[in-house]
Amino acid sequence: MKDKKIKDYNDKNHTFGRIFLGAAIILIVLVPTIISIVLGVFPDFLVIVASFIPLIIFIIGGFIEVITYAPLLGTTGTYLAFFTGNLVNLKVPCAVNARDMLNVKHGSKEGEIVSTVSVATSTIVTTLVIGIGVILIQPLTPILESENLSPAFLTAFTALFGALAYKYFLKDLKLVPIPFILTIVLQIFTGVGKTVLIPVSAIITILFAYYLFKKEKKNIAKSE
């Protein structure tokens, strides 16, 4: 009896979450559509499709994220979090933290309620902070758009990836030298862009990581 009740409750949550997420996806795809209409232009479809290749890790990552984080976010929390984003750095730790603080069990109705409220609250706070911030930076726009600052924005992503390099290289240092040298050599001598660099270096790095992984397993097995 209790099981059936939980099942019904769960079904209801799925229906509710799906309606919300479906509407949200439509809304978010409308944004670039309306931009194109108002500007009176057709976007460059070739560029859009070609961009998916360097972004492939995010596209595959989307599937992996649902599989990995859904167990930690609860049913309704998952639907909300997958629209509002910032999963790894914010929503997941926030929901887990709230459940830990209140000592409710994951998978129970209580756990579901606490996760959902936590993800929703976190979303509201982020949205409000950004919204208020945007209003406050309005007077700064002439400075942000000035000529003197253009080198800064020209290198914005260089700076982003420089910082990310520290964070992710450190996670698995032995995987770094091969793609690092390979991509620089390839780019200097062939001039190919990210569209080629990313898949080539990713496949080689993954194969190398797999080789190391197998080797380590063998060593563990031997020592045992």
Added chain:
Amino acid sequence: MDEKMTFELANSPWMYLMASIVVLFVLAGSIIFIFKSYKDAKEIGMDKSYIKKTIITSILFTLIPSISILIGVIALSGILGIPLPWIRLSVIGALHYEGAAVSAAYSDITMATMTKIEFATIAFVMTLGILSGPLFCLFGFKAYDKKILAKAREENNNDNESSDQPKETKEKKSFGPILFNAAFIAMICSFLAEDIAKLKYINAETPINSYVPLIVIVVSFLSMALFDLLEKKLKWKWLGNFSLGLSMIIGMASAVIFG
């Protein structure tokens, strides 16, 4: 035919209107989710204080990281104006993704050279490139939840009160996380390689000196290292949420100095 894009257009009232609609949708959705949970809590006789405590804990947890997301909006606004980064960072897709999306569409683009078509194309790439997660969630999550997670929950409920985390020991031995690290490292290297390789234009006419990207990489890399050190040595946990945004801004500032 393909006219120039400008900051006036990117920051025009209709762009702000669109951003406001998205933001209101997110807020309204979240409020409805909270009300629904509140009702559910009442139904099962859960103490009201639980909801209140969850809200307070979550506000405190989110406040500082949110400011770092705002820094991301500011960083992107110098290229795309304010409303588009505002919309993008209010929904799925964090700063590193949006950055990757812009430069995947067009390397080295700024508002000074951008056309209307390029702006619209960037908006599409940013939106569509991250949609696999939400789409899979919409169509596949229910089946995944019923077939796999329901079982895990049952086992978990039959287990002792102990762990509500997935069993980490099992995860450590699997190749999955290593695979993603490897792919991500390769992606970062590819982005860096394009910038480092600009050194070959050392004598050519370029928008900024060809060695500047290398300086920026080193500066932002070292800033991140410094913040990491401070975070660990001084136990400033809050710094972790800011380190990426701040390192990025310090790196960008070095471009102004050396550019």
